């Protein structure tokens with residue numbers, strides 16, 4: 257049985273679970289490419305990831321997830337939080353069987369991703385123009401669990417955990433940079449959620465940080481006024497045009513591409529084409 261099948265089996269008693277839209281399963285795919293015998297470990301990590309998204313949608317007050325109504329929108333915040341706790345605690349119960357090295361690696365990542373989410377919330381209270389703070393936050397919020405997935409799978413397969421961890425960390429950071437870019441470049445239909453929503457939620461993601469660096473005083477002020485505002489079509493276009501004028505999208509995209517290059521370099525001696533394909537897909541994707 258593959259990891260999605262194992263998850264369905266684990267959570268078959270919970271009717272609301274059936275309404276959770278399956279994602280790309282990147283973490284699970286990475287784990288099972290590195291160790292094809294680690295389907296159960298992949299199910300554990302994917303369950304933790306799903307739990308974190310259930311909680312994240314409550315925190316972000318998101319109505320949609322992956323193109324369908326989010327669990328919080330459909331059943332309310334309490335159900336979403338508790339369903340998240342069910343997935344999370346069952347995952348930890350199962351994690352124990354993998355031994356302390358793997359269990360520590362994965363649980364430390366959950367500790368980090370929770371800190372990352374808290375930092376994200378705090379950074380969203382006012383405009384953040386500090387790139388280091390943004391990079392720290394996305395490392396914790398997104399890359400830490402991807403890093404731990406690769407590291408844990410390498411331990412399970414008897415491979416060099418540090419090299420696979422570095423691969424995971426770099427594609428994880430690139431993944432979030434691209435996620436933040438897609439929020440700007442894609443339309444609502446492709447994203448399965450409203451576009452240019454991050455700025456409205458208070459999130460000054462990398463493209464906005466770079467834009468603030470290059471705008472003149474007048475335009476800076478104009479951009480400040482759009483922060484946390486429900487943007488109309490012309491305001492969205494203004495931001496997009498300014499980003500195009502200064503090559504901001506390309507700059508962020510190149511940065512993500514560099515990270516992917518380092519990721520592939522870290523594990524090139526193992527010659528695993530599937531991991532190179534996933535790394536490329538992290539940057540070259542539409543949603």
Ligand code: FPP
Nearest residue numbers: 304307308309311312344369370373397398
């Ligand atoms: C999505 O970010 C959120 C995360 C990757 C991490 C969320 C972590 C927690 C809520 C901590 C609690 C953890 C557990 C295991 C219960 P985003 O809002 O930028 O992405 P989105 O656009 O997909 O919502």
Ligand code: MG
Nearest residue numbers: 312313316318
């Ligand atoms: Mg969110």
